[in-house]
Amino acid sequence: MPGDIKVATAQEPTLQRIEALVGRRTESDRRMGYAWMIVPLLPLAAAVAIGAILAGILASIVTKIGNLSQPTTAQSAIEPIAGGILAAYGLAALVFLGVSFLGALSFYYLMHRRNQHFIRQQLLFSTLHRYLLSKAPTSQNVVQLGFLSEDSAYEERARPAGLWALLFVFLTPIVSLIASYSLTQDLRRHQELQSNYQAALIPSLLEAGFQQPNFPPRSSRTR
Numbered sequence: 001m002p003g004d005i006k007v008a009t010a011q012e013p014t015l016q017r018i019e020a021l022v023g024r025r026t027e028s029d030r031r032m033g034y035a036w037m038i039v040p041l042l043p044l045a046a047a048v049a050i051g052a053i054l055a056g057i058l059a060s061i062v063t064k065i066g067n068l069s070q071p072t073t074a075q076s077a078i079e080p081i082a083g084g085i086l087a088a089y090g091l092a093a094l095v096f097l098g099v100s101f102l103g104a105l106s107f108y109y110l111m112h113r114r115n116q117h118f119i120r121q122q123l124l125f126s127t128l129h130r131y132l133l134s135k136a137p138t139s140q141n142v143v144q145l146g147f148l149s150e151d152s153a154y155e156e157r158a159r160p161a162g163l164w165a166l167l168f169v170f171l172t173p174i175v176s177l178i179a180s181y182s183l184t185q186d187l188r189r190h191q192e193l194q195s196n197y198q199a200a201l202i203p204s205l206l207e208a209g210f211q212q213p214n215f216p217p218r219s220s221r222t223r
Contacts, residue, residue: 028116111161125149135208
């Protein structure tokens with residue numbers, strides 16, 4: 001924000017609100033740790049591990065069947081093999097539940113972060129628009145800010161993070177593809193909206209009597 005805006009915060013409640021919304025960025029835009037990047041790879045790793053275990057059990061079955069000579073010996077040899085197969089299936093079920101839980105948790109975090117970021121931005125957009133409208137009521141750029149604020153509120157509505165996480169547990173492949181595509185489209189549109197808003201915000205601030213703001217390049221800022 002421009003320096004003269006910060007000086008006026010003691011007299012301007014709206015500016016205090018703007019600074020508070022900017023300060024909430026550390027809460028709404030928290031980054032996920034790099035460890036979460038392995039979550040999409042866990043189903044493949046689990047499938048390979050379980051497949052290797054089952055292949056080992058099947059190889060053991062073939063070997064022992066080839067060496068059997070008496071029925072009693074066959075029964076005593078097959079029983080532990082059958083137990084091993086059941087144990088492998090039980091392990092596969094536990095691994096699947098564990099992977100599903102981690103996947104659901106990561107999707108919940110992503111959706112929750114998306115919702116919080118969009119809500120904070122919409123509040124910031126609308127507050128900035130009201131403030132600049134009071135300073136430059138005839139500015140077409142300020143009017144454009146209002147339109148962009150309305151577009152953000154309409155197009156970037158919150159998604160139920162808990163429901164998405166629950167669906168992930170039962171429909172993992174489908175939900176994963178849908179959510180990934182949805183998040184990608186959200187981010188693309190979100191970046192376009194932010195760029196358009198910044199393009200209208202700079203002349204709006206000048207028309208409202210503020211100094212030229214020095215925004216850092218978008219490539220160096222955290223989205």
